[in-house]
Amino acid sequence: MFNTLKKSVAKFALKYVPKNAIIGIGSGSTINYFIKELSKISSSIRGVVPGSIRSEKKLRKHNIPIIDLNSLEHLDIYIDSADKVNTSMEMIKGAGGALTREKIISSVAKKFICIIDKSKYVRHFDCYSFPLEVIPMALRKISEEIIKLGGMPKYRENFITDNGHCIIDIHNLYIKNSIDLEKTLNNLPGIVSVGLFCIRKADLLLVSYADQIKEIY
Numbered sequence: 001m002f003n004t005l006k007k008s009v010a011k012f013a014l015k016y017v018p019k020n021a022i023i024g025i026g027s028g029s030t031i032n033y034f035i036k037e038l039s040k041i042s043s044s045i046r047g048v049v050p051g052s053i054r055s056e057k058k059l060r061k062h063n064i065p066i067i068d069l070n071s072l073e074h075l076d077i078y079i080d081s082a083d084k085v086n087t088s089m090e091m092i093k094g095a096g097g098a099l100t101r102e103k104i105i106s107s108v109a110k111k112f113i114c115i116i117d118k119s120k121y122v123r124h125f126d127c128y129s130f131p132l133e134v135i136p137m138a139l140r141k142i143s144e145e146i147i148k149l150g151g152m153p154k155y156r157e158n159f160i161t162d163n164g165h166c167i168i169d170i171h172n173l174y175i176k177n178s179i180d181l182e183k184t185l186n187n188l189p190g191i192v193s194v195g196l197f198c199i200r201k202a203d204l205l206l207v208s209y210a211d212q213i214k215e216i217y
């Protein structure tokens with residue numbers, strides 16, 4: 001059922017892709033559906049900045065030009081999914097481990113369009129788990145810091161990010177003030193990026209339900 005909803009929101013998002021545009025995209029199963037849709041209009045866009053090596057490979061398979069972010073003065077639109085989105089348009093991302101590149105591209109984009117199925121839209125984050133990309137030599141230190149904050153760190157076994165780092169997932173941590181928590185974690189040496197996307201949140205949220213797609217600003 002959720003795959004059908006992911007497909008329908010991916011298709012709907014096409015209407016936000018301007019002609020002749022260069023857009024940024026993230027990664028994951030929803031974005032894979034979006035790449036398929038994008039391939040149908042690939043001749044009308046100039047290219048895509050991908051948020052992961054997996055997305056890049058998929059884009060290349062569809063002959064969609066890949067653009068280096070460093071070659072751009074600005075990026076108008078970034079389209080990505082998320083693991084959870086709250087009613088303040090803040091996101092938890094990174095289940096697929098591509099959070100760092102996704103965070104870099106979205107920080108440059110003027111507009112972040114987040115596309116999700118209804119199961120991911122929540123009122124509060126409460127204790128939802130979220131990932132940190134961590135430099136390997138800091139794993140122990142960061143785990144200790146997470147415990148001090150009241151969370152339970154779990155090292156993601158057999159997983160190396162596109163940037164050669166590790167992932168620690170934080171479980172059982174009540175997310176009371178998401179922006180403060182993101183800032184606190186951002187300041188710990190050894191953390192490359194935090195799976196809370198709350199400082200730079202979504203500008204437009206597309207949520208798919210069985211009978212409609214809601215556009216939330």
Ligand code: 5RP
Nearest residue numbers: 028029030081093094096098
């Ligand atoms: C990857 C992400 C994805 O956007 C998020 O995990 C959602 O994935 P899916 O579309 O497969 O449900 O943040 O780093």
